[in-house]
Amino acid sequence: MEIHHLRYFIAVAEELSFRGAAERLHISQPPLSVQIAQLERELGTRLLERSAGKTTRLTAAGAVFLDEARALLDGLDRSIERTRRTGRGEVGTISVGLTSSMAYGVVPLLLRDFRRAHPGVTLQLLEMTTAQQEKALLARTLDLAFCYPPLENPGFKTRNVGEEGMVLAIPDSHPLAGTRPVRVGELQGETILTFPRHLSPGLFDRMLAAFSMAGLTLRIAEEATQLQTIIALVCAGLGVAVVPASMAKLAREGVEYRSILDPMPVVETLLVWRDDAPSPLAQKLIQSVSKTA
Amino acid sequence: MEIHHLRYFIAVAEELSFRGAAERLHISQPPLSVQIAQLERELGTRLLERSAGKTTRLTAAGAVFLDEARALLDGLDRSIERTRRTGRGEVGTISVGLTSSMAYGVVPLLLRDFRRAHPGVTLQLLEMTTAQQEKALLARTLDLAFCYPPLENPGFKTRNVGEEGMVLAIPDSHPLAGTRPVRVGELQGETILTFPRHLSPGLFDRMLAAFSMAGLTLRIAEEATQLQTIIALVCAGLGVAVVPASMAKLAREGVEYRSILDPMPVVETLLVWRDDAPSPLAQKLIQSVSKTA
DNA sequence: TCCATTGATACGAAAATCATATCAATCAAG
DNA sequence: CTTGATTGATATGATTTTCGTATCAATGGA
CATH class of the missing domain: 3.40.190.10 (Periplasmic binding protein-like II)
Incomplete structure (x- = not known):
């Protein structure tokens, strides 16, 4: 079974006519009959009562499958939309590390701006020392880290987001x-x-x-x-x-x-991330912080 | 997008390897790469981070779509099963008409036996006169009717389910x-x-x-x-x-x-139904009544 | 009785998927 | 540092699937 079977069946069930449904689907009638027959064979039950000349009707199983097929296609649409939004970085969760001493500096301001611009994103803040954050970045436990230099590991990208005396x-x-x-x-x-x-x-x-x-x-x-x-x-x-x-x-x-x-x-605060493929959410936060700082 | 795209993606996401997934799917690796690429193009976002040699990983969008795809396939399985059960007459609703005077005769016994044998079936009982039942059968409001002869309409099949003095x-x-x-x-x-x-x-x-x-x-x-x-x-x-x-x-x-x-x-009680394509549930009830009566 | 319309069937054409061969990139071992 | 093995991507011809045209039997209405 494939998704086009669902689409074809829904069209026939709604039109209660193979020819009408074929027209709606922009295909010809014979392949539509074949596809519906395939579907019925796979389901092991007849979905439509057809008798030449008379009106086509749904069987009990057909009525059930119509509901199910509609729900499945709706679910598919929602799944696609959810995935696309995640891909665009509009929703999701991002893990950000920071040291406890940053709670009163520039970091809360930067994060507040990001939160306003991206309401669908959940920020997971984790208080860790710089060394712990480096390890967590390598282990992919963190997406981003607010650290103090110097960093032990050279394989990171960084951005200076503020310095203070x-x-x-x-x-x-x-x-x-x-x-x-x-x-x-x-x-x-x-x-x-x-x-x-x-x-x-x-x-x-x-x-x-x-x-x-x-x-x-x-x-x-x-x-x-x-x-x-x-x-x-x-x-x-x-x-x-x-x-x-x-x-x-x-x-x-x-x-x-x-x-x-x-x-x-002078104490510098660095925003740090892995140099390989930051997630779209991480990119958005980096961009937001760069614009604000 | 088709269902095999979902199956292919789930395999790759679970194996975190195109070759491993291809083996599991009993296809070769190249078409699998192509199908995943199609899927990513349609979704407008990358689902997998692949870099030759290193381990393949899911993107954030990929993790979301993996959950969604699993849920969709589960839903599809449930839909198929529900439809098949309906097709076999194991579940569903059947509308049965009877006259008010039958409430104390053989009909309740017959229905009780059917209920025991088919617990998934909902019996919708409607009290109607014989004439009303005939009209309802023609209008397909009723699946089955318990009537008294004579019937006005000749286009019905009947079975005598009991007579009493x-x-x-x-x-x-x-x-x-x-x-x-x-x-x-x-x-x-x-x-x-x-x-x-x-x-x-x-x-x-x-x-x-x-x-x-x-x-x-x-x-x-x-x-x-x-x-x-x-x-x-x-x-x-x-x-x-x-x-x-x-x-x-x-x-x-x-x-x-x-x-x-x-x-x-002598009062005869007839079980009556349309002669064209009774639903599997109606057939089961007819069969049950014939065996009991 | 004739004609129009319905869905099913047969068969060649078009499209999609598949398998084989091959490549560049990367990593582990010598 | 070099070699060999493994990864996923790409190209191309083969296979499978789906599609469209032509046609049929069955039914209902004029």
């Missing part, structure tokens, strides 16, 4: 509290908290270098897998911290943010 | 009440109620003849479109009535039934 986070009870920008030298003797290196080796090393030049050392808060934890430690008076500027949006009681006068590393 | 229905306060059979002569002076002629002309005329021979007249209860109404009138003391023996099963408080010694008309 570092600011100082201090308790509001601290002598340096106030609106004044701060120099690194003023931190002499302070406990300067920072995150474990594996969370962002590139940023970590550049921070380390910047402070070493000023003769300062950093204290690594091993348990701080999220920058918010660092802020919490600052709030508790365990020290000060240097964090990306967007963290200032996390207005936390008892913590103030001060800009730093000395040269500090 | 007539009995006397009298109030239990009546002088004739008791267990004794009754002679027609004993009804001299009684009001003998009967149904309007149009409900069953054949039976009416034979009844009329039988009573005329004994010098008795009948009083027609015009409002009695159902035999039960006659019984109700008897119960109310408006007279006595001669009714089919099966009505005795309608054990009504205040009414007794007496057999009649004189020759009385």
